[in-house]
Amino acid sequence: xxxxxxxxxxxxxxxxxxxxxxxxxxxxxxxxxxxxxxxxxxxxxxxxxxxxxxxxxxxxxxxxxxxxxxxxxxxxxxxxxxxxxxxxxxxxxxxxxxxxxxxxxxxxxxxxxxxxxxxxxxxxxxxxxxxxxxxxxxxxxxxxxxxxxxxxxxxxxxxxxxxxxxxxxxxxxxxxxxxxxxxxxxxxxxxxxxxxxxxxxxxxxxxxxxxxxxxxxxxxx
Ligand code: GRF
Numbered sequence: 001x002x003x004x005x006x007x008x009x010x011x012x013x014x015x016x017x018x019x020x021x022x023x024x025x026x027x028x029x030x031x032x033x034x035x036x037x038x039x040x041x042x043x044x045x046x047x048x049x050x051x052x053x054x055x056x057x058x059x060x061x062x063x064x065x066x067x068x069x070x071x072x073x074x075x076x077x078x079x080x081x082x083x084x085x086x087x088x089x090x091x092x093x094x095x096x097x098x099x100x101x102x103x104x105x106x107x108x109x110x111x112x113x114x115x116x117x118x119x120x121x122x123x124x125x126x127x128x129x130x131x132x133x134x135x136x137x138x139x140x141x142x143x144x145x146x147x148x149x150x151x152x153x154x155x156x157x158x159x160x161x162x163x164x165x166x167x168x169x170x171x172x173x174x175x176x177x178x179x180x181x182x183x184x185x186x187x188x189x190x191x192x193x194x195x196x197x198x199x200x201x202x203x204x205x206x207x208x209x210x211x212x213x214x215x216x217x218x219x220x221x
Contacts, residue, residue, distance in 0.1 A: 005189040006035040008084035010075070010092035015046025016174060017090040017111055017181050022053045024182035031189045035082040038075055040094060056082065062094060072099035079104070086188060089143065090181065098145060106195055108143040109188075111181050113173045115155055116141060120148035125170040134160050134215040136169065138177045140184035142195060151200045153193065154184045159215035 004025070009018050018037065024030045037050035040062045050057045058078045065071035076099060079087060087100070089110040101108055114124035116139040119131070128136040137157035144150035156176035160169055187193050192203040 004031050004033040005185070006083050006085045007032050007088055007185065008079040008082065008086070009034055009037050009050075009088045009090050010094075011037060011039050011044060011046035011090050012041050012093040013044055013046060013091045015044065015049045015091065017177055018046050019049050020178035020182055021088065021090065021185065022049065022055065024185070026053065030182050030186040032086075032185050035084050036078060038078055040092070046091070068095065068097045069099045072097045076100055076103040086185065088181070088185065095147070096143060101143065101145065106142060109140055109153065109184060110143050110148070110150075111177050112139050112141065112148045113170065113177065115139060115157060116148055116152060124148075125173055126166050129160070129164070129166045129169055135213055136160055136173060138173050138180060140180055142200070151195050151198055153187070153200050153202075154180045156180045157213050159213055161215075 007021065009021060011018050022034055025033050034053070034055045036056045036058060037046065038058045038060060039047050040060055042059050042061060047057050047059065060071065060074055060078070062071055065074065085107065087104050087108040089096070089108065096108065112120065112124055114120070114128050115135070115137045119127040125136070135157050137155055139155045140153045141148065142150040142153060156179060158172045158176055187202055194201045
């Protein structure tokens with residue numbers, strides 16, 4: 001196994017994606033380790049998850065910084081102090097600035113609960129549900145200066161069922177987030193990911209051209 005890639009995970013809320021990453025690292029399913037968890041919300045559940053995993057935490061309440069850039073400078077300093085090599089936004093409810101992006105070029109990734117580029121921004125699941133899509137899902141993408149607009153690394157699709165509410169759909173999407181986020185980190189940690197304009201090339205990605213989701217299902221003859 002290669003030397004573990006040092007991750008900095010930025011969170012604001014429940015931290016279930018953080019948990020999926022911590023679990024994958026602890027079980028050595030991915031060649032990575034969480035070097036620090038940075039949180040802008042002092043009582044976020046994510047912080048307790050990090051402490052339970054004995055991972056260093058930094059609480060940086062955003063209202064203590066007048067400008068976003070000043071906030072990001074603090075974040076960069078904390079990440080650098082711990083030798084972070086890949087920054088993972090995991091339910092981090094802040095827009096990041098070029099201060100962070102230029103400190104970690106092509107090394108900031110985010111998870112979003114829709115099949116981007118559809119339904120960026122807040123409430124991705126709600127937007128998809130209200131739009132009446134029959135297939136939705138989640139995306140891990142590289143972060144650029146736009147909102148959920150950077151090159152796409154991995155996606156998982158889920159069908160929208162007739163009995164779904166926004167909440168049941170969100171739960172099914174979230175379960176897929178917990179699968180694809182560790183996988184995205186694994187692919188980067190193994191050095192298999194290359195950004196080529198808008199496209200992300202993945203060496204030996206084992207594509208399965210036959211696997212499809214139709215919703216409702218289609219019985220093939
Ligand atoms: C996830 O739905 C993620 O896609 C979005 O925020 C939510 C975070 O959930 N960016 P959690 O804090 O990881 O449980």
